[in-house]
Amino acid sequence: MPCHAVKFTLKIYRAAIFHTPRNPFLAANGVVAYADGGLAVENGKVLDCGDYSSVAKARPDAAVRDLRGGYILPGFIDTHVHFPQVRILGGLGYGLLDWLEQLTLPEEARLAEADYASSIAREFVSALAAHGTTTALVFGSHFTGATASLFSAAEERGVRIFTGLVLSDRSLRPELHQTPDDAWRDSKSLIERFGSGRYAVMPRFAMSASEAMLTVCQTLLREDSSLRFSTHINENRIEIHETARLFPWAADYLAVYERFDLIGARAVLAHNVHAGPTELQRLAAQGASIAHCPCSNAVLGSGIFPMGRHLEAGVRFALGTDVGGGTGFGMLKEGLQAYLMQRVAPEPMTLTPAQMLYLATRAGAEALGIADQTGDFGNGKAADFVYLRPPEDGVLAGVLQRLDDPDRIVAALFTLAGAESVGEVRVEDRAIFNRCGI
Ligand code: GUN
Ligand code: ZN
Numbered sequence: 001m002p003c004h005a006v007k008f009t010l011k012i013y014r015a016a017i018f019h020t021p022r023n024p025f026l027a028a029n030g031v032v033a034y035a036d037g038g039l040a041v042e043n044g045k046v047l048d049c050g051d052y053s054s055v056a057k058a059r060p061d062a063a064v065r066d067l068r069g070g071y072i073l074p075g076f077i078d079t080h081v082h083f084p085q086v087r088i089l090g091g092l093g094y095g096l097l098d099w100l101e102q103l104t105l106p107e108e109a110r111l112a113e114a115d116y117a118s119s120i121a122r123e124f125v126s127a128l129a130a131h132g133t134t135t136a137l138v139f140g141s142h143f144t145g146a147t148a149s150l151f152s153a154a155e156e157r158g159v160r161i162f163t164g165l166v167l168s169d170r171s172l173r174p175e176l177h178q179t180p181d182d183a184w185r186d187s188k189s190l191i192e193r194f195g196s197g198r199y200a201v202m203p204r205f206a207m208s209a210s211e212a213m214l215t216v217c218q219t220l221l222r223e224d225s226s227l228r229f230s231t232h233i234n235e236n237r238i239e240i241h242e243t244a245r246l247f248p249w250a251a252d253y254l255a256v257y258e259r260f261d262l263i264g265a266r267a268v269l270a271h272n273v274h275a276g277p278t279e280l281q282r283l284a285a286q287g288a289s290i291a292h293c294p295c296s297n298a299v300l301g302s303g304i305f306p307m308g309r310h311l312e313a314g315v316r317f318a319l320g321t322d323v324g325g326g327t328g329f330g331m332l333k334e335g336l337q338a339y340l341m342q343r344v345a346p347e348p349m350t351l352t353p354a355q356m357l358y359l360a361t362r363a364g365a366e367a368l369g370i371a372d373q374t375g376d377f378g379n380g381k382a383a384d385f386v387y388l389r390p391p392e393d394g395v396l397a398g399v400l401q402r403l404d405d406p407d408r409i410v411a412a413l414f415t416l417a418g419a420e421s422v423g424e425v426r427v428e429d430r431a432i433f434n435r436c437g438i
Contacts, residue, residue: 010059011429013039014052015067015387018410019074020362021376024354025311031354033406039072041383044428049377070389070423071413073357074376075134076331077364080230080270080291080320082139083124083150083163084108084117088324096236096300099325100172108142109175117146121153128159129433131329132386132422135364135374137230137268137291137320138163139202142176144186151194158432160384162228162368164200165190167217168208180212187220191227200228200268205235206243206256214260221262228266228368230291231257234279235271236302254279263288268367270320271296272310273303280313289316289367292359294337296322304345307338318363329419331360336414353410382428388413389423389435396421 017037022029038055040047040062048055056064084107091103111117128136138154140147140163147165154161167183168176178186191199201217203209209217221227234240234253243253250256254276257263265287272283272290283290292305310317319334320326327333335356342349351359365375374382390396396416403409413421425433 010040010042010047010062012052012056012059012062012064013041013067013072013385013387014056014064015070015072016409017049017072017377018357018406019049019376020354020358021378023362024352024358029354030352031357031406031410035404035406036068037072039377039383039385041429044383044430046377046379046381046383048379067387067389070387071409072385072387073132073413074361075374075384075386075425075427076132076360077318077368077375078128078133078136078321078329078331079268079289079318079364079367080139080293081128081136081323081329082325084111084120084141084146085324086120086124086127089326089328091324092299094300095238096302096325097238099300104324105173105176109173111141111143111146112175114145114149117141117143118149118153121146121149124150125153125157125159125161127329129157129425130422131331131419132388132425132433133159133329133331134384134386134425134427134432135160135368135370136162137200137228137368139230140164140166142166142168142178144190147190148193151190151198158427158430160374160427162198162200164202166202166204167213168204169210169213171208172204180210180216183213184216184219187216191220191224196224196226200230202230205232205239206253207239207246211260214256214262217262218260221266228268229262229264230268230270231262233257233269233272234274236300237274240274252276252279254282258282266369270322271302271305273297273305275306275309277309280309280315284314287316289318291320291322291367292317292338293320293322293326293334294341295327295334296325298337298341299327300325304341305338306347307342307345308347308349316363316367317359318367319359332414332417335360339414353407353414356414357410384427385425386422387424388417388421390417390421394420
């Protein structure tokens with residue numbers, strides 16, 4: 001590469017920098033912090049991350065972007081969020097099955113209309129970006145056209161998403177059902193069009209999938225090892241009871257998916273609030289991950305996630321907003337809610353700021369099998385980051401003025417920072433969101 005090209009692309013972002021390159025649940029790993037940090041980036045990749053003085057000294061030719069006064073964190077990774085549910089956020093007062101029937105499925109049916117679906121797709125990816133989310137495992141639509149619109153909108157915006165056609169052939173409403181044959185054909189056509197590396201096979205949940213439909217999922221996954229798998233599990237007691245009725249041969253909820261070889265390292269299962277003891281052991285042995293969605297668990301009254309039991313069993317988990325069962329797109333808010341609920345859980349635990357940051361970033365990358373590409377600022381990873389710059393006249397800015405301990409700063413950001421504090425968001429160093437004036 002000629003010298004001038006190197007000069008042109010080499011940049012250093014200067015700000016306070018926080019990340020969690022090591023799992024803070026496994027050892028006493030705290031937040032890795034640089035109060036005056038430098039993030040050197042070239043061609044969309046991290047070259048170096050450390051104290052500004054040493055990062056800059058090694059690269060005297062780099063262009064420096066001075067962002068002091070704010071905080072650079074790895075871009076958030078949302079492991080469970082529903083694209084067709086943006087417009088039903090705020091629907092309080094329901095349990096899961098009533099919420100689906102009365103609020104959610106009627107809205108999801110509206111995505112049959114192509115123009116509406118593509119406007120919702122743009123609205124959805126804009127919301128991800130505006131909240132600092134750079135990667136998401138997104139529950140798509142039951143409609144092929146709407147799911148294609150989502151892939152296109154995310155590609156255009158530059159948000160890294162994994163998604164797919166949602167598959168169901170019973171228990172919902174006729175407009176949302178496909179036959180297993182159509183599900184196979186339409187999934188194949190989307191995989192062909194958008195590539196298998198970003199595609200996830202997604203039966204909505206066991207209740208809405210016949211054995212023939214789960215066999216289609218099995219076939220799709222068997223045919224292509226780069227596909228991911230995502231669905232719901234053990235969210236709500238009535239749902240669990242109904243699942244046992246529909247699959248009388250299954251010893252528990254997980255056994256339904258296991259029968260069709262759907263559980264393994266590429267599986268991300270949402271909720272698992274009411275997990276049985278052998279289910280946890282089997283999930284750990286199979287290397288599957290849980291998308292923990294504490295806001296949704298509270299809104300829908302699903303229950304309190306048994307985090308301690310997941311940790312003891314060695315089951316991986318990361319955070320998901322579960323829009324629209326949850327309370328919005330904010331991953332900081334989701335981390336705070338995880339903290340709050342574990343404080344009052346029957347077997348309470350106190351999450352550290354490092355654990356909250358890890359759950360919102362690197363843990364998601366691990367769940368998706370992309371921790372070698374994103375989730376922290378290790379050398380060679382994608383320059384995916386969120387720049388937080390709390391409004392100067394706000395409460396958070398005042399709180400931060402007093403703090404210099406990195407754990408206290410991260411705790412304050414999780415407690416008080418919302419979308420108004422997101423200044424800029426970059427994926428592979430390309431801006432996907434920029435607040436005017438920064
Ligand atoms: N189970 C099946 N569908 C859904 C959904 O849309 N949201 C949640 N939270 N759980 C589900
Ligand atoms: Zn969900």
